[in-house]
Amino acid sequence: MNDWRVQLTTMELEESDIEATLEALRSGWLTMGPRTAELEQAYASAVGSKHAVAVSSGTAALHLACVVAGVGPGDEVIVPALSFVADAHAPRCAGGEPVLVDVVAPGEPLVDPAAVEAAITERTKAVIAVHMFGYPADLERLAAICDEHGLALIEDCAESDGGRLRDGSPAGTRGVCGCFSFFSKTQLGVGEGGIMTTDDDEFAARLRLLRSHAMTSVTWDRHRGHAETYDVTDLGFNYRIDEPRAALARSRLERLDHSLAELGRVAGEYRERLAAVERVEIPFADFDLGWSGHFAFPVLVADQTTRDALRERMHANGVQTTFYPSLTQLTLYAEKGPAPVAEEFADRHLALPFSPALDSERIELVVSELADGLRA
Numbered sequence: 001m002n003d004w005r006v007q008l009t010t011m012e013l014e015e016s017d018i019e020a021t022l023e024a025l026r027s028g029w030l031t032m033g034p035r036t037a038e039l040e041q042a043y044a045s046a047v048g049s050k051h052a053v054a055v056s057s058g059t060a061a062l063h064l065a066c067v068v069a070g071v072g073p074g075d076e077v078i079v080p081a082l083s084f085v086a087d088a089h090a091p092r093c094a095g096g097e098p099v100l101v102d103v104v105a106p107g108e109p110l111v112d113p114a115a116v117e118a119a120i121t122e123r124t125k126a127v128i129a130v131h132m133f134g135y136p137a138d139l140e141r142l143a144a145i146c147d148e149h150g151l152a153l154i155e156d157c158a159e160s161d162g163g164r165l166r167d168g169s170p171a172g173t174r175g176v177c178g179c180f181s182f183f184s185k186t187q188l189g190v191g192e193g194g195i196m197t198t199d200d201d202e203f204a205a206r207l208r209l210l211r212s213h214a215m216t217s218v219t220w221d222r223h224r225g226h227a228e229t230y231d232v233t234d235l236g237f238n239y240r241i242d243e244p245r246a247a248l249a250r251s252r253l254e255r256l257d258h259s260l261a262e263l264g265r266v267a268g269e270y271r272e273r274l275a276a277v278e279r280v281e282i283p284f285a286d287f288d289l290g291w292s293g294h295f296a297f298p299v300l301v302a303d304q305t306t307r308d309a310l311r312e313r314m315h316a317n318g319v320q321t322t323f324y325p326s327l328t329q330l331t332l333y334a335e336k337g338p339a340p341v342a343e344e345f346a347d348r349h350l351a352l353p354f355s356p357a358l359d360s361e362r363i364e365l366v367v368s369e370l371a372d373g374l375r376a
Contacts, residue, residue, distance in 0.1 A: 058181025163293025
């Protein structure tokens with residue numbers, strides 16, 4: 001598909017994944033139906049959550065979470081300045097406004113609980129905690145802050161499918177809900193899709209209602225004769241996942257633990273080999289690899305100039321990398337800054353090739369190209 005010697009990531013589909021998707025296509029029922037229900041049951045069981053509600057994307061999950069949490073006009077939602085833009089969009093789509101706060105440190109680019117507490121006002125309604133790159137935010141401190149101030153704690157687990165919190169519990173089980181993504185780069189990538197976890201019966205019921213136009217019955221119910229018609233009781237959305245994607249996610253879920261173990265192996269090899277490389281720092285160095293959902297493997301260099309030159313050299317030699325801007329570096333949210341620590345991390349980091357299929361030979365190639373580029 002490309003000329004990279006080592007590409008940023010790969011999506012490894014097995015024959016069982018393809019057959020599960022084909023079976024859904026052959027069934028003649030493509031909209032949300034029995035395979036979606038099977039996925040939800042399996043995912044809830046895997047996470048240890050009472051409910052799982054599948055939706056069309058991780059962004060849809062974040063939006064629904066804000067809506068069901070009661071975010072509306074005049075409300076504020078605290079969001080880390082280092083995250084994907086969906087975290088800032090979600091409160092705005094619900095009628096509120098994001099308040100961007102800084103991260104702990106370049107070596108721990110996760111939302112700073114102290115910054116969260118300092119940003120709380122009488123208008124604050126919720127906090128979105130992002131498990132950036134798959135590493136867990138400090139949910140113990142954030143939950144205590146939210147409990148003290150009566151705020152909804154929403155976990156953005158888009159980069160942490162299968163990841164764990166610092167107390168060993170699954171990601172997505174500490175806040176009022178967890179929002180996961182099935183985007184292709186994630187550990188359960190199916191193209192587009194997402195799922196939400198919650199132990200709150202009322203919250204789950206509202207999620208299920210609002211994801212399908214707030215209709216009191218869905219098409220699958222009427223097809224089976226469980227309902228003749230429907231009523232619409234609220235302002236809802238078309239956030240349904242389709243059956244082929246649900247079937248693919250369900251199939252891939254069976255191998256999630258294995259995939260995470262392989263990603264942990266790759267991360268461990270990177271850490272070991274990079275320890276001897278000068279002028280590079282490894283974020284999350286003090287974190288237990290077993291906690292992480294392993295979305296990406298970032299490293300830090302001296303500054304943006306060094307990072308850009310290094311990326312250019314590595315790309316010229318066939319090694320693909322990427323980096324992620326802070327929200328305050330995006331035109332739409334520049335006025336929400338500054339966030340100096342998040343911006344420093346954004347300027348200094350690059351994410352190395354990272355996938356379960358990455359073998360030791362290619363890891364050594366990446367590290368060698370990185371070291372050579374820093375010496376150049």
